[in-house]
Amino acid sequence: MLKIKDLTVNIGTKEILKGLNLNVKAGEIHAIMGPNGAGKSTLSHVLSGKSGYEVTGGSVTYNGKDLLEMPAEIRAREGVFLAFQYPVEIAGVTNVYLLKAALNAIRKHKGLSEVDAMDFLTLVKSKTKALDMDEKFLYRAVNEGFSGGEKKRNEILQMAMLEPQMCILDETDSGLDIDALRIVADGVNALRSENRAFIMVTHYQRLLDYIKPDFVHVLADGKIVKSGGAELALELEEKGYGWLEQA
Amino acid sequence: MSANNDEINNLLNQDYKQGFITDIQADTFPVGLNEEVIAKLSKVKNEPEFMLEYRLKAFRHWQTMPSPDWAQLKIEPIDYQEISYYSAPKSKDNGPKSLDEIDPEILEAYKKLGIPLAEQEQLAGIAVDAVFDSVSVATTFKSKLHEVGVIFCPISEAIREHSELIKQYLSSVVPVGDNFFAALNSAVFTDGSFVYIPKGVRCPMELSTYFRINASNTGQFERTLIIADEGSYVSYLEGCSAPQRDENQLHAAVVELVILKDAQIKYSTVQNWYPGDKEGKGGIYNFVTKRADCRGENSKVSWTQVETGSAITWKYPSCVLTGDNSVGEFYSVAVTNNLQQADTGTKMIHIGKNSTSTIISKGISAGRAQNTYRGLVKILKSAENARNHTQCDSLLVGDKCGAHTFPYVEVKQPTAQIEHEATTSKISEDQLFFCQQRGLSAEDAVSMIVNGFCKQVFKELPMEFAVEAQALLGLSLEGSVG
Ligand SMILES: Nc1ncnc2c1ncn2[C@@H]1O[C@H](COP(=O)(O)OP(=O)(O)OP(=O)(O)O)[C@@H](O)[C@H]1O
Numbered sequence A: 001m002l003k004i005k006d007l008t009v010n011i012g013t014k015e016i017l018k019g020l021n022l023n024v025k026a027g028e029i030h031a032i033m034g035p036n037g038a039g040k041s042t043l044s045h046v047l048s049g050k051s052g053y054e055v056t057g058g059s060v061t062y063n064g065k066d067l068l069e070m071p072a073e074i075r076a077r078e079g080v081f082l083a084f085q086y087p088v089e090i091a092g093v094t095n096v097y098l099l100k101a102a103l104n105a106i107r108k109h110k111g112l113s114e115v116d117a118m119d120f121l122t123l124v125k126s127k128t129k130a131l132d133m134d135e136k137f138l139y140r141a142v143n144e145g146f147s148g149g150e151k152k153r154n155e156i157l158q159m160a161m162l163e164p165q166m167c168i169l170d171e172t173d174s175g176l177d178i179d180a181l182r183i184v185a186d187g188v189n190a191l192r193s194e195n196r197a198f199i200m201v202t203h204y205q206r207l208l209d210y211i212k213p214d215f216v217h218v219l220a221d222g223k224i225v226k227s228g229g230a231e232l233a234l235e236l237e238e239k240g241y242g243w244l245e246q247a
Numbered sequence B: 001m002s003a004n005n006d007e008i009n010n011l012l013n014q015d016y017k018q019g020f021i022t023d024i025q026a027d028t029f030p031v032g033l034n035e036e037v038i039a040k041l042s043k044v045k046n047e048p049e050f051m052l053e054y055r056l057k058a059f060r061h062w063q064t065m066p067s068p069d070w071a072q073l074k075i076e077p078i079d080y081q082e083i084s085y086y087s088a089p090k091s092k093d094n095g096p097k098s099l100d101e102i103d104p105e106i107l108e109a110y111k112k113l114g115i116p117l118a119e120q121e122q123l124a125g126i127a128v129d130a131v132f133d134s135v136s137v138a139t140t141f142k143s144k145l146h147e148v149g150v151i152f153c154p155i156s157e158a159i160r161e162h163s164e165l166i167k168q169y170l171s172s173v174v175p176v177g178d179n180f181f182a183a184l185n186s187a188v189f190t191d192g193s194f195v196y197i198p199k200g201v202r203c204p205m206e207l208s209t210y211f212r213i214n215a216s217n218t219g220q221f222e223r224t225l226i227i228a229d230e231g232s233y234v235s236y237l238e239g240c241s242a243p244q245r246d247e248n249q250l251h252a253a254v255v256e257l258v259i260l261k262d263a264q265i266k267y268s269t270v271q272n273w274y275p276g277d278k279e280g281k282g283g284i285y286n287f288v289t290k291r292a293d294c295r296g297e298n299s300k301v302s303w304t305q306v307e308t309g310s311a312i313t314w315k316y317p318s319c320v321l322t323g324d325n326s327v328g329e330f331y332s333v334a335v336t337n338n339l340q341q342a343d344t345g346t347k348m349i350h351i352g353k354n355s356t357s358t359i360i361s362k363g364i365s366a367g368r369a370q371n372t373y374r375g376l377v378k379i380l381k382s383a384e385n386a387r388n389h390t391q392c393d394s395l396l397v398g399d400k401c402g403a404h405t406f407p408y409v410e411v412k413q414p415t416a417q418i419e420h421e422a423t424t425s426k427i428s429e430d431q432l433f434f435c436q437q438r439g440l441s442a443e444d445a446v447s448m449i450v451n452g453f454c455k456q457v458f459k460e461l462p463m464e465f466a467v468e469a470q471a472l473l474g475l476s477l478e479g480s481v482g
């Protein structure tokens, strides 16, 4: 589904990603771990089309197409979803309004008609409930005054509504309390399917106890320096990253 | 400067959709202004003697007045001798008697603007007075309104046929010498709408005037007078547009509202005059005096305005709260893009006891535009327990535009309560990227954020107008991101 080859990325004149390779197939869950400042969020942003990053080399293909050529909104409509590490607030725009606009933009891209208002409401209410969120959140401005954990949960609500193919979760577990972590993990597990893939950036084994990854990668200094199965995360938890950087 | 700011600028570069020119035969006065021109104007309009006197008095007063001080606005001096003061579509005699007599080109022009005048297509529930350049070309639903005693007609007709009401109320809210443009308007106004709602009548439909400037080198000086007699209610809508021309055109209107005891007027404007091109060439100069006098006890006025057009807008719809317990409200959205300049706001003059006023102003600037809010809340000694609440919010799109807020407060009565809130925010690149990441185009994202910002004002507009206002806002901000 997603093939990243020798990707190098600069911010200004500083090289952040230094030849990154990663293959993600449909149905797989990849966890990416790594020290602060290694380039994990940079990778998430470059994949989802944020401006301000200069791709200086390498390629990314998504379902056979050149992902880097696509404008951000087209990537989104084609099924690339980023759950942000720091979700933004949008005053005046209600959650429910944003969800409907986004869903319709994606449906339109797929050649589908606009979602029926009643169907939409039923759907959004059931997803809200599944994430144990109060319906009142739907009518509040996007993330405005939400607590850190509520914001993260809201990202997962958007993911559940938009049903993307390639889900990138940037530290969705940070800031969640223990119950919320379990609820969010249940939400992600419910979305697991043969034709959907996940890249989960995380610092903690805890998340991976709930969502079992197929692969774990260590991103350090702009490159994947080690890859393994779920057991690698346990090893990292025990030993930290130092032994890898020296290697 | 990053890519997203360029995007913002691209979105703003959207063309004006109402810029077409209608090709019709017109009677147009040569340019220039003097007492003879005014006499000729009064004659063409078949006015009674008192009107000519009124106009000449205003003209003489105007000549003694200095040009206004432009405050925040950058403006070229206007040569008043280079403007034609009258232009009317050619017709057999004094204005068309029925729709059949209206030039089909004009009907077509209004149809293009979404305002069908032909009988079978008229907008349900809205009576329309269509003003084309200097004259009213059609008023719909007149007879239906007549049944309940509502008078809704061109002001030129009211001057001839309801001269008692005109004598009593014209200039009773905005005196002839109130300001430079009010004096000029009083001297040369050509048409506009007149409304009288009798005692106790709730006007059965929305009344609406649509102003269209078509001829070149003409000024439009319309005059609107609305009188809500005791216990009556009316909702009135005003819309406007103009062709795209390279030279600036002047629009200097006066609107007077008189609200008697227990009566209410809701006045909504969606202003979309041609704003000029991206380099600031052409566009309408919109200098308008709008004022409401809440004369009676418990009277109420609400001004709601959505300003998206004009090269320069200079406008302060005001409320004089004379009656005890009277209420004045001002809800405004002003959008400026490219090189547009807007200097708008309101004045709330509290005279009556327990009078209350509310001001909600939303200014949006994009491109290199400047948006200024200027408001005055004045509480006179007599206005015991007067209250005002003011909220001014500014939203910046991109980083080359500006927003300025000047709230003035004068309080002579110690029991008064005044609250003021102001905020300035900016559509951030992170917000835009977030929306794009959810599948929305940058245009739709800006429009969604802006609409969210303006919601408090839009909900005050009548339904059809709110939809139009949202669409317009989208259009005038398209090209601000891409
Ligand atoms: N706009 C910017 N200008 C300069 N440097 C930047 C900018 N954005 C990110 N960086 C740098 O790029 C590097 C990678 O940042 P990134 O956010 O991708 O790290 P991360 O792996 O997500 O870290 P964390 O685990 O703390 O979230 C860091 O050194 C960071 O300081």
Ligand SMILES: [Mg+2]
Pocket: A040, A041, A042, A085, A170, A171
């Ligand atoms: Mg990060």
